[in-house]
Amino acid sequence: MSLQSAIFSLLLTAATTSAVTFFALPSRAEEAAPREIEVVVDRGYQPSTIVIQEGERVRLKFLRKDPSPCAREVVFPSLDLRRDLPVNEPVFLDLPALLPGEVAFHCGMKMLRGTIVVEARR
Numbered sequence: 001m002s003l004q005s006a007i008f009s010l011l012l013t014a015a016t017t018s019a020v021t022f023f024a025l026p027s028r029a030e031e032a033a034p035r036e037i038e039v040v041v042d043r044g045y046q047p048s049t050i051v052i053q054e055g056e057r058v059r060l061k062f063l064r065k066d067p068s069p070c071a072r073e074v075v076f077p078s079l080d081l082r083r084d085l086p087v088n089e090p091v092f093l094d095l096p097a098l099l100p101g102e103v104a105f106h107c108g109m110k111m112l113r114g115t116i117v118v119e120a121r122r
């Protein structure tokens, strides 16, 4: 289990045991509106590399144009996230605050691949 998924599970546990605890966690990043990043799915993810900042709130907007069944779902294994992507229908996915490093995502068959690069705050 990576540190990121460990922290994410911890937050998830906190949220289920006590919503108050979860929302009481102070964070400057949580106050800002999430940055929306569009990812077009058309024989690959465009862009396939997404650069964000440590702890940044990001909302991914997947827009699948590729009708092939290969592209029908997107998976973030280390975050335990999975979404179905209907054709020509935007699907929004809010990422948890991430630590520096890389988070891989791919289609259900691991043929289409993308990476979120999380840069450390300076």
Ligand SMILES: [Cu+2]
Pocket (backbone or CB within 6 Å): 069, 070, 071, 107, 108, 109, 110, 111, 112
């Ligand atoms: Cu696929």
